[in-house]
Amino acid sequence: MPETIRIGIIGSGGIARAHASAYKKLSNLEIVAVADSIEGKAQAFIDQEQLHAAAAFDDHRKLLELELDGVSVCTPNFAHHETSVNALNAGKHVLVEKPMSVTLDQSIDMVAAAKRSGKMLTVGFQPRYDPNMSLIKEIVQSGQLGKVYFVETGGGRRRGMPGGTFISKELAGAGAMADIGCYSLDMALNALGYPKPLTVSAYTSNYFGTNPKYHREADCFEVEDFGVAMIRLEGDIVLNYKISWAMHMDTLGATMFLGTDAGLKVTPAGSGPWSGVWDGSVGSMSLFHDVAGQNTQTTVPVIQHGLNLFDEKVKDFAAAIRDNRPAPIDGAEILYNQAIIDGVLRSAATKREVTIELPE
Template identity: 75%
Template structure:
């Protein structure tokens, strides 16, 4: 009897290639099917990735009729919702790429489907597997900072605007928020233990994306390339957030955790590249600010130089969770708070006022 983990991939774009590469490295895992709505694209993907014996489909529901243990959802953002729910209801565990969904309501329905079916829904935030990201969370959770009352996070690329499906509102839902902003939010919220967001006051703009001087697809640019927000979290925590795909600046600065006993400053890795300066992987420096014998003191936390393949670890952890019948490594009901903030930012910017965030209890 074949006891290998059987995997299907829905969507065969660039991110699907990274999933396939990771699965192929894991002993005892077979990619048995790929689905893509574009005729011939799944078959071409199978050939390109040398997935011997895998079956191609244009309809993901046909793929879900197969005996599968897990599914990677690698579609454009707009299709995360339907593909994930269909997979969960077909009895499959799901690893969906970030962002969780396009709207908060879609995210709620996805979490409800996971709870209803008992199948796990994990979300693709590979920066969590960076050892330095783990250290940041360990420091915050240790209580060393005392009561954390203010957090600032975000990042920005001097020039780093994608195109294609990333800039179409009907496909992506949001721009910089959904692409890289969700990573910044996860870095901070995960360290804090994911407190519930309560209100958001925000602004967004797309001065660069809609300007042909800066983007070759300016005429069809429909999402935001910049956003800033003031967010109130449970536990009397204030979160200041900012993100940018393009700007006339080298960086939007470090992230800060201010506590009653100490503060933590974390810088993004920045080496002068136009695409650096966001929390999609890596850490530049970690510094603890505190008092010792009544004097100001600073402790530099060594940043580990490592060879951890964060993306592989994300996929491998999903497979381990299937094998060991464990909960989702990065649970969707947690990431729903992340999605709720993005949803709140877009609503607040559109209405030009602070908005409440309402998330049901599950």
């Protein structure tokens, strides 16, 4: 167990600030280096975040030559793969922001690198740290729903389209699917125990993103702003998945788990044009079941908490390093999440159902 955990941050954009803020709250931990491929940006980040003892690098490979326990990968999506694999090969534990990568093959390579190195690869899904997410999983895994045969998840923003690197096919890989849809998938798949995806039939569009009436960068909008898919999972479970950055509707509905003995309905917390998706907390939960032969709806109390979920994610990564325990949100598990997004894009492009094939 290291006396002081030594951390490097790769990428110095907005999400890196959240990582730095969380790390600075932890005792016996030091941010010793920051790297960014844009010259001078890492040093500016160090100055702004008052990380006076940290070294700045324009090449993340130079940062990885330092004696580090772990790194946060906070780059744009397209660089997640290279930086994570390089870090794992250099013997560093990795916390990579979501989505895991741009392509499925990249995620497979990342998982293989973690296995070879014996270092952890954990993926940044902070909603997992909401105790209500644990409660949902407990209910689903308890058996009180009976055989779960259908799940519906996803969400939609009335308006909530980002710009910049998020809308570039080359840099982001996907749009709403990768940005917020991965959270919805994790919420449902984690509750189910991450069953293996088998097939996907999907549709995507970008009518809002490519319309200058709705997006100021319409001319360079290359990804999907809406998608829907029917996914077959092992265990004879069907998952209906839908996501939207923008739409003329207030909601795409709640997340539902339908079982042979009961059903669970969960709505996301939040209000306003950027809400309605599973990147935050839980708004309400209801259990639909029969009591003495009568249809009954029971409210499941939402656990009130004051946790900063992002801080909890970073803190757990540091604790896993300190305690030498497995990745909190294992990349090998999130590989299934990435496989579904890949399947959605392939199915939408070919306008047919596609098979998901993963290495054993």
